[in-house]
Amino acid sequence: MPPAKKRPRAYDHLRTRTAVLAQFGHVRDAVAALTPEQLARPTRLGDWTVRDLAAHVAMVLGGVGRALALPEPPGPKPGLTLLQWPPATSAYAARIAEDVEDLAAGHPDLAALYAEVEAGFLADVPGSGTGERLLTTRVGSMRLADFLVTRTVELTVHTDDLNDALGLEIPYDRQALAACVRLLADTLADRAPGGSVEVRVPPFAVVQCIGGPKHTRGTPPNVVETGALTWIRLATGRTEWARALADAEVSASGERADLAELLPLMG
Numbered sequence: 394m395p396p397a398k399k400r401p402r403a404y405d406h407l408r409t410r411t412a413v414l415a416q417f418g419h420v421r422d423a424v425a426a427l428t429p430e431q432l433a434r435p436t437r438l439g440d441w442t443v444r445d446l447a448a449h450v451a452m453v454l455g456g457v458g459r460a461l462a463l464p465e466p467p468g469p470k471p472g473l474t475l476l477q478w479p480p481a482t483s484a485y486a487a488r489i490a491e492d493v494e495d496l497a498a499g500h501p502d503l504a505a506l507y508a509e510v511e512a513g514f515l516a517d518v519p520g521s522g523t524g525e526r527l528l529t530t531r532v533g534s535m536r537l538a539d540f541l542v543t544r545t546v547e548l549t550v551h552t553d554d555l556n557d558a559l560g561l562e563i564p565y566d567r568q569a570l571a572a573c574v575r576l577l578a579d580t581l582a583d584r585a586p587g588g589s590v591e592v593r594v595p596p597f598a599v600v601q602c603i604g605g606p607k608h609t610r611g612t613p614p615n616v617v618e619t620g621a622l623t624w625i626r627l628a629t630g631r632t633e634w635a636r637a638l639a640d641a642e643v644s645a646s647g648e649r650a651d652l653a654e655l656l657p658l659m660g
Contacts (some may be wrong), residue, residue, distance in 0.1 A: 434446070477533075620642070
């Protein structure tokens with residue numbers, strides 16, 4: 394019998410909304426201070442410059458309002474669950490790149506663009522409610538509350554991309570970082586259900602995964618442990634498993650504690 398999958402983790406809609414705004418604010422403030430030379434720098438995201446990446450961050454937040462402006466899709470259940478979102482994103486990478494290029498070209502004033510999308514978000518997503526409204530998104534229909542969790546992933550990951558490209562230390566909102574780490578950890582457990590390996594990303598997440606003898610008490614025989622940013626980089630393909638091991642950014646004990654074949658979880 395295959396291992397039973399656990400019930401998806403619950404996220405508080407209003408706390409997630411606050412985290413999204415906080416992380417976007419950190420990026421907004423950093424982008425406002427960038428020079429033309431900094432905006433022209435390359436990033437680790439293919440041909441994207443820092444300007445392209447900054448435009449994409451605006452698109453990440455603006456996507457909430459665009460989805461809310463569309464008619465609500467037929468329900469009552471969403472077509473895409475939160476744990477199905479990470480692997481679904483890679484199929485749309487080319488289209489996203491085209492949209493980012495158009496957005497960056499059409500909005501040379503990034504400060505104005507950021508102000509516009511932030512004001513739209515505040516107007517479109519009230520600071521109350523449950524987030525149960527269904528949205529039509531690029532990858533399928535989703536609950537608003539779930540879609541906001543995906544925004545914490547996008548914003549956190551791209552904050553790290555900006556820091557890498559610019560050598561900055563743009564802050565990470567703790568709640569946004571926690572939601573990002575937990576969603577990616579739960580996606581791993583959903584992809585490889587089981588209880589033979591324990592993956593720890595302190596202080597935000599602990600999940601069990603991979604079929605085999607299940608751990609019940611004491612120290613698990615197979616343990617993977619790493620920090621929040623290293624986990625995010627592994628899960629999104631910014632860092633390879635072998636490199637993280639070699640650089641002592643991740644520890645893995647036990648014969649089953651090898652996640653190389655399961656990563657990345659999203660592109």
